[in-house]
Structure formats: C-alpha cells, structure tokens
Amino acid sequence: MDLRPRRLAPLLTLLSLTAACGAPKEGAGTTCENGLDYDEDGVCDRLAADWSAEAALRPGEDRADIFGLGPAGVAAVRAEGLQHALVWPVTTSRLVLPIRPFEALLNDPDKAQLVDLLEQAAGFRDMAGLYARLGLLPLPADAEDRFGLDLPDGLSAGDPMGAATVDTPDGEGLVFSCAACHAGNLLGRPVMGLTNRVARPNAFFHIAKPLVAAVPPEQFAELTGATAGETAMYARFAAALGAVGTKEPETLGLDTSLAQVGLSLARRQPDAAATLDDFLAAHPAPNVLDGLVADSKPAVWWTVKYKTRWLSDASITSGNPIFTNFLWNEIGRGADLPELEGWLEDEQRVTDTLTVAAFATEAPRWEDWFGADSIDLSAAQAGEQLFLAQCADCHGVYEKGWSAADADERDAAGLLATTRVVYHAQTPRFDVGTSPGRAAGMEGLAEGLNRLDISQWMGTVVEVGEGYVPPPLDGIWARYPYLHNGSVPSLCALLSPVAERPTLFVQGPSDSAADYDADCVGYPVGENIPSTWWEIEDAPYDPTQPGRSNQGHETFDGTAEERAQLITFLKTL
Numbered sequence: 001m002d003l004r005p006r007r008l009a010p011l012l013t014l015l016s017l018t019a020a021c022g023a024p025k026e027g028a029g030t031t032c033e034n035g036l037d038y039d040e041d042g043v044c045d046r047l048a049a050d051w052s053a054e055a056a057l058r059p060g061e062d063r064a065d066i067f068g069l070g071p072a073g074v075a076a077v078r079a080e081g082l083q084h085a086l087v088w089p090v091t092t093s094r095l096v097l098p099i100r101p102f103e104a105l106l107n108d109p110d111k112a113q114l115v116d117l118l119e120q121a122a123g124f125r126d127m128a129g130l131y132a133r134l135g136l137l138p139l140p141a142d143a144e145d146r147f148g149l150d151l152p153d154g155l156s157a158g159d160p161m162g163a164a165t166v167d168t169p170d171g172e173g174l175v176f177s178c179a180a181c182h183a184g185n186l187l188g189r190p191v192m193g194l195t196n197r198v199a200r201p202n203a204f205f206h207i208a209k210p211l212v213a214a215v216p217p218e219q220f221a222e223l224t225g226a227t228a229g230e231t232a233m234y235a236r237f238a239a240a241l242g243a244v245g246t247k248e249p250e251t252l253g254l255d256t257s258l259a260q261v262g263l264s265l266a267r268r269q270p271d272a273a274a275t276l277d278d279f280l281a282a283h284p285a286p287n288v289l290d291g292l293v294a295d296s297k298p299a300v301w302w303t304v305k306y307k308t309r310w311l312s313d314a315s316i317t318s319g320n321p322i323f324t325n326f327l328w329n330e331i332g333r334g335a336d337l338p339e340l341e342g343w344l345e346d347e348q349r350v351t352d353t354l355t356v357a358a359f360a361t362e363a364p365r366w367e368d369w370f371g372a373d374s375i376d377l378s379a380a381q382a383g384e385q386l387f388l389a390q391c392a393d394c395h396g397v398y399e400k401g402w403s404a405a406d407a408d409e410r411d412a413a414g415l416l417a418t419t420r421v422v423y424h425a426q427t428p429r430f431d432v433g434t435s436p437g438r439a440a441g442m443e444g445l446a447e448g449l450n451r452l453d454i455s456q457w458m459g460t461v462v463e464v465g466e467g468y469v470p471p472p473l474d475g476i477w478a479r480y481p482y483l484h485n486g487s488v489p490s491l492c493a494l495l496s497p498v499a500e501r502p503t504l505f506v507q508g509p510s511d512s513a514a515d516y517d518a519d520c521v522g523y524p525v526g527e528n529i530p531s532t533w534w535e536i537e538d539a540p541y542d543p544t545q546p547g548r549s550n551q552g553h554e555t556f557d558g559t560a561e562e563r564a565q566l567i568t569f570l571k572t573l
Contacts (some may be wrong), residue, residue, distance in 0.1 A: 087177055299450075505529070
C-alpha cells in the first residue's frame, strides 16, 4: 500500500556504513541517492555519525549537530524532520484507520445506540473524545513560529498533536505519530521533545483490538457506508491488529511500548523476518511480558545529543535510535518487516531529517518560564558544590555562566546558562536500587529483535543488563515525575529517603504555574493537591503497585537547606 502524507516537505568507512546505517544499494558506493545531502557533495550526511558500539564522545562534546551541517543546515533540516514527527511518514504502514466512515458512524443520529455502547466500552463517543482519551495535546495557534517549521497540509491550530489524516489510494486514513508521546504541555506551553505526561497512545490499540475483532469488514461497510477502498483499508487495519499484542497502561503517562513490541513478536514466526502468522496471532508464544509490568515514561529528546546508547536502560548499544523507533512502532502496528526495510532504505531522508530534529532539540530553560530573578544565585552556586560532590560522577558536570571568563559581562540569564556539559564518553548503566521491571522487560524482546534481518541492516543490537542510565540533567526541572517509571512526584521527594517519599500523588494537568510546585520542582502533593485532580482517570499514582516502585536512588546526603540549594542549582540546568 502506498500511504502518502499530504505534504512532507570525520566520515566513516564504507564498512562502518554497512554495519551501522544500512547497506547501500548495489553500485551506489557512498553516493547519496536517497538520503540527506545538505551540502550537495554527493555523499550522504549521515556518514558523519558513528552509530557503532565503540562510539564515544570527547569531554565536553555533544552531538547536537549530529551530521555536521552547521547552524543554518541544522535549522533548515530540523524543520523538515519535525514535520515527520507530526505526521507518521511510513507509507507501508498497515495500521491505518479509514477516517471518513468512522466519523460518519460517530455522527449518525440513527446509530446513537451503537455509539452509546462504544462510549461505555471505550470511553469516547466522538473524535474529540478519542483524542482526549489518548491524551493528545492541541496544536497551538503559533505552532509554526514556536516549533520553527511549516505545518504539513491538513494540520491547523487546535488539531490533536500526534494524530493526522493521510491520503491513500483507498481514501483518507488516520495515523498516529511521534508527537503523541513526545510533545508535552509545560505550564501551559507545548514543548516539542518533552514527555507527554497525560499520554495514553497505546490505549488506542488496546481499545481497538476487541472492537475491530467484533466487527468484520463486511459489517463495517454496512454500518458506515464505507467505499470498497475504505473497506479494504479497514480489512488491512484489522489484519494488522491481529498481529499486535496489547497491554492496558498501568497508569496515566506510562507507556506500554516495550510490552507491545515483545507481545507482538510473540505473535509472529521466530525467524529473521518475524513473518506474520495467523495461527500465532491467535495463539501467541509465551513471553515474560505477559505478566511483567515494564511500563516507563516516554523519553525527552534533548538528552540524546549526549548519549551513545539508547533507551532508559542503555540496552540499545549500536544503531541510529530513529531507525529503532520506526522498527518498534511498526512491529507494534503489525507491519510486514521486509516491506518496512524496503521503505526505510528507499526513504532514508525521512530518517535523516528526523534524526537531525531529535538531536538538535534544546531543553526548556527555567528562566523562560519564571524569569532569571526567581533564582537565588548564591544558593545555586552553593548547590553546584553539592552537586559536584554527590551527583556529578553519575550525571556529569555542568559548567555555568557564573564561572565563565566573561561572567562580569553577562546578564542574569547569562550567568545561569550552562556553558558546557561534560557527560560520560560512553553512556553508562548503573543499578541504584530502582524498580527493575523496565530493564527486566528487555528479556522479553531482545532475542526476537536481534535475530531480525532488519536489525542487522540497521546495525541495531540489544544487550540486556541491570540498572538504568543516569540521564543528563538538562531541563530536569521540566521532567517530573521522576525515575524511569514516573514514581516520584518532585525533586524534593527524589532527594529524600524512600521512607519520606509520598505514598500517593496525583498526576494533574500542567496548564499554569498553579499546577506546579516551584520550590520542590514537580507535582504538588498531600493537602496541596487540587481537589479536581482526583477526578482525572488514572491520574492517582500508587507506588506500591507492580512496576511503579519509588524505591532506590537514595543518593543525597545533606540537610533540608542543602537540599534546597541543590534544587536551586538543578533549576538552572
């Protein structure tokens, strides 16, 4: 199927390219036939990046300009890449819902009783309700200026970020994209690359699977008046869902992608193509993720520039993480993997530009929300010394404007600015006693992923291990709740002994500063929780439940005053 969005506008050796970026087509050499070549020298820009397991960063180096394009090149290419974040670009995707007949069904007054049943079963009765159920944010009116891009045709202010209609030969279809999980609301402002705390994107698959199984294509056409093409699209959608293993999200803001990939692989043949198999789709192989809770928060984008290995547990030790993102998402959408590999090879510019966009993303700065004058400079400087003594060995060093040679010439914001980050040469993994579920869950898909031909083509390797990455801390003030499973509501709680951490908190909205504890950096807790928050579905977070433990990371040793100083320093990162 050809599914086309309305509008999407030191070199390695050839051996390294073959191992880490996908084998070039026969006779292509290093000529860039189907990827990004911003300087038009005939060589793909992606050759500038080292995706091997041996990749390492020099002290103070980052990969914000991952392909060495220069500032103008990064800005131009990032804009193109962000379009692909808003509209899922994989034109071979099978999980595309025919949108016109579905909307017609929801809007048909003669079908009100059926829509009532849908609302009882799935929690929505119209498209706005579906998007709200999935936690998708509205596209802001100033999206083009805010995100630095031209909106793809068909998207406009108020549309749900992460959902878009695409043109196919069989009619318009609904798809979901990166922005569903990686565009978050931060005190009333949408931020691209921030975790969406209220996202339930995988709930769509969990909801759709039994509903579609109960409505065969012929009945769908009868109920909705779907055309022959739309009925064929629905049939493909239903068949793809059969190869998808879903799991109910544990609570608001946690992502079940890991389980969805593992359980979907269990519904395919255990061969190098993960061949689709009707019998296994109905009778999947056993998998540890059937019973293990391995949910985690979607990651922020702006820390990838400091990393050489991917995911919260550093289990992806080589390969471009954007390739991996496409692969995981499409496995979780019932894709034909040889077909996907062909698309990835033919459309490498899509991967290239989205890679540039993710790596070039910058963290939101505290002073842009609260003003530089809200930071007590002397407290931040004292906090820096505490950080260097107790935190830097794991999380890196953050040199500040107040220590720069030109500090006397800097304004308040310039003094707070981070001038250099010295993170690890290679991304480490430490076990600090936090919930092991997410890392243990990799056992459920590592073997299945490593055997795939498409993984070999990508150069993607999964290595299971204990513990998690101590993340770079840029924008840490915006990344609450904390730990990989979102089990700690604020920095005050994270820097306290486990026994003093809240045993229950609520993941409320982030519509304004009133929804935020600026002193503790995170959600208000206890009697400060707004009463209306308790009414939000799945918002209360109970860390005593499986996979939600708030144990571990008892690393800070200091007084309450010192903790406040450390938090003040962390606000400036």
